[in-house]
Amino acid sequence: MTAINQLYPQPLWQWFEQICAIPHPSKFEQALSQHIQDWANAQGLNVVEDKVGNLIIKKPATPGMEDRKVVALQAHIDMVPQKNADKEHDFEKDPIEAYVDGEWVKANGTTLGADNGIGMASALAILGSSDIKHGPLEVLLTIDEEAGMTGAFGLEAGMLDAEILINTDSEQEGEIYMGCAGGVDGQISVPMTWQAPEQDNASYRLTLSGLKGGHSGVNIHLGRGNANKQLARFLFEYADNLALELVDFTGGSLRNAIPREANISFMLPADNVELLEQNIAQFQATIRAELAIADPDMTLTLEAIDSPTKVMSETAQNSLIDLLNACPNGVMRMSDEVEGVTETSLNVGVISTEEEQVQILCLIRSLINSGRDEIEGMLTSLAHLSGAGIEFSGAYPGWKPDNSSPVMEIVRATYNGIYKKDPTIMVIHAGLECGLFKEPYPNMDMVSIGPTIRFPHSPDEMVNITTVGQYWELLLAVLENIPAKS
Structure with missing residues (x-):
């Protein structure tokens, strides 16, 4: 059986394996949060935990890209804890048993946490890289998204310098999200x-x-x-x-x-x-x-x-x-x-x-x-x-679509350049955190992308391996295509 940490892209899947190993259901994210903070400090990165428990990690631009606009990569730390009735599992203590099944990664009798663990893993993999080109970078990891959006509600103005935010919580490759439902x-x-x-x-x-x-x-x-x-x-x-x-x-x-x-x-x-x-x-x-x-x-x-x-x-x-x-x-x-x-x-x-x-x-x-x-x-x-x-x-609140979004056009053009076809521009009937971020950061330009995840919030949750690689390639290309500050 193929090991999770050997899949492509390897840095992302290695992080996802670590994420699965540390329990992190909503309201109980502290162990994983501390693991990430310890790692970031060991890497010499600037990491801050805000008053509600969100993590903001900052990384300087790679050489030659210091003039680019600051980008925030955003994911939530928590996962939905759901299991089959016959599965013995304590989400506060037990690791997620992830495994490869053909073209998919699944979990044994529980939710997988690909929502939003894959997005979080991609952001951390980029922070740990030495060969990925990017401008000034911030990673925002919020808490309690699935049970109340506590982290997004508590994010204060002034914590981020980013002009652009890329949310990684979408669940269909080939679709770019520019709006979401409120609730x-x-x-x-x-x-x-x-x-x-x-x-x-x-x-x-x-x-x-x-x-x-x-x-x-x-x-x-x-x-x-x-x-x-x-x-x-x-x-x-x-x-x-x-x-x-x-x-x-x-x-x-x-x-x-x-x-x-x-x-x-x-x-x-x-x-x-x-x-x-x-x-x-x-x-x-x-x-x-x-x-x-x-x-x-x-x-x-x-x-x-x-x-x-x-x-x-x-x-x-x-x-x-x-x-x-x-x-x-x-x-x-x-x-x-x-x-x-x-x-x-x-x-x-x-x-x-x-x-x-x-x-x-x-x-x-x-x-x-x-x-x-x-x-x-x-x-x-x-x-x-x-x-x-x-x-x-x-x-x-919902996230109102902005048809004139510059980052939307960058992602669209980048996707077309890689795959020679246009992505589908979508609004999702789910609660992405972007709508809440608009209150402290009203001028921030936002977009949401991600790999294909099926049946989130249920023990049937699975993520398609090929689309994780496609999402990764798109994300890295978008970071390289971010324009200079005006």
Whole structure:
């Protein structure tokens, strides 16, 4: 089997191997950050950790390129921690088990962290090089991009000298990104009241699994199943007829990942267990038929559990089921301006049952503020009708496209010069940090590029080896083509 660190370009893959070896899920990036700082100091580079934990590393121009505009290469340090249910893995302690599978690098049962580990590795490889031509260079590595964009929110004016920023967080070779969606978190709180269960009831847990999941932005248009919504649909169709008494509803783990698994615990009359099994088989066949192309492997698993001491009251249970079943999810509108790109979407990402309430965490994305506002209004109305509470937080702006961007033209021309064809200029339905950087650096010229990454934010994540080499060659050529300061 080919070793990761022997792939082309070797300096990049050697860094990626190190990145995989050091746990760095969102909120727990410090070990990797410290490793990078220690390395940068040993290289004699100027490295600063700002007040929120971002790293800024500066490297002088190579001889003869001192007059070029200052460029910042930007990536985020953290990765999304997702694993298969049968995989034993502690993202805060265990390394990512990356391996080569044909033309792809994958991980064993977990997310790979190519999002944005490949971009970070490329920036560090350039910092460590002695033969790559570039002008004055800065590398900005932000924290917590996947869980709240804390690093991007906290970046202050004056930390960077760059006139140009190259974001490395895009996920399709041959596409150059010049804009992205903004977003906001919505948290719906459904009040819970409880009652004693029927003493002669049977107790079970029903788990819905086998869905592909994926990135709630770039994969949202693929029509994949949402485990939370599918299980809510099951309850809406069968709970009353089966006389189910809900104990809890749990699903998803991240607001920005399409939930792959969800489960409910409940009681029902023992006489209804045979009907329950029939309903499960019927529902599973229905969903598999509906998602035969997009997501064909949904599975429902029933297991007996110990009898609980309380169940949801009938009123609370009905309110929860109705709200979840009615809650919008997925693509809300496609863009009129950018063909084939989602304009506005909603992901019902995480459901958790607490003593006083059931919490439903959603992520709204939109290329336009009015689209985001519309979905906020829909969720607010739904919460009011259901007697639930709702709060919105963590709003971040989109990155408005600039058709006159000089660095965009440099990247376009450079790509054409290498590959003799024009790249596709795109806007991405995901939250790149560029929109937030525009606040402290309003005049900074920005562009985003990257290799082909499939199924980020899921254990199926993989990065195409050939496109990593193409991305690397493009990045180095762009750095060499940066113009002199005006």
